[in-house]
């Protein structure tokens with residue numbers, strides 16, 4: 668939430684420069700408040716786990732959030748009960764006349780496939796186009812972010828020789844960004860993917876800004892203001908034990924998988940993993956919600972391309 672300060676108080680300009688949200692009295696007087704509607708287009712197989720993870724992060728701000736669970740229209744999910752999908756989810760085709768303040772498009776374990784081989788690729792492209800007229804701010808996560816940055820900018824994903832797996836240090840490249848308000852200079856973030864986006868290819872696109880990046884695992888958080896979007900290729904939302912579940916699953920199935928780095932004490936998988944990203948995860952998603960709240964039109968009918976910026 669912003670702080671209201673007189674515009675001529677020194678703290679007004681000092682804090683503004685640091686990225687703290689500051690308002691003067693005239694702006695404070697015209698603030699209208701309504702609940703925010705955030706959609707979760709859930710492409711993950713373990714949908715309930717993913718619902719819990721994102722709801723926990725976007726539900727931890729002082730604002731009232733209405734969560735809409737959305738699924739691809741024709742995709743019949745194998746790993747989550749049909750009854751759950753029927754009760755709680757609406758197909759995209761039923762939602763597309765509505766407006767959203769925010770939309771999270773999750774990851775999916777299909778990164779080895781060319782985008783065009785994803786059965787719901789055509790509808791997902793329709794979703795990407797729809798965000799430009801019906802969503803104020805979109806957050807593409809892991810594969811969801813790769814797909815969106817590829818759709819809008821042609822940035823390719825590349826297969827890695829070995830899975831990027833573990834907790835990696837990332838540099839805060841934009842300390843004054845409202846999305847990184849309160850962030851430390853470097854941040855530990857869970858990574859779990861067989862593909863990467865490359866910094867030179869992201870940097871080559873005019874208008875994209877990398878906010879968090881790592882020398883080891885590349886760009887992590889990219890801002891795309893022209894599309895009112897953020898793309899994150901790593902997993903701030905993961906629970907303490909999610910990397911462990913993935914490691915145990917692959918180790919038990921006999922897949923050649925390395926122990927996730929910098930996750931277990933002493934990199935010893937018999938030890939209890941440590942969650943050292945939770946605070947930054949809350950900060951990032953809280954900052955995103957705050958930024959939406961500050962910039963989304965009060966009149967939801969006005970959400971869309973005209974509300975850019």
Ligand SMILES: CC(=O)SCCNC(=O)CCNC(=O)[C@H](O)C(C)(C)COP(=O)(O)OP(=O)(O)OC[C@H]1O[C@@H](n2cnc3c(N)ncnc32)[C@H](O)[C@@H]1OP(=O)(O)O
Pocket residue numbers: 710711712713743744745746747773774775776777778780784785786787808809810811859860861913916
């Ligand atoms: C890169 C990122 O975004 S990371 C995020 C992904 N991480 C995770 O999903 C972690 C948890 N996942 C898992 O542990 C595993 O995926 C499991 C155990 C749930 C299932 O694994 P598998 O049996 O190997 O794969 P499965 O055949 O179920 O396919 C996984 C998903 O991909 C989907 N999929 C597979 N091929 C395609 C395709 N061509 N087009 C679209 N979806 C596809 C499947 O439908 C399934 O999703 P669903 O549950 O919504 O139906």
Ligand SMILES: N[C@@H](CCO)C(=O)O
Pocket residue numbers: 775776777778859860861913
């Ligand atoms: N996070 C994923 C990577 C696969 O796309 C997993 O290990 O399940």
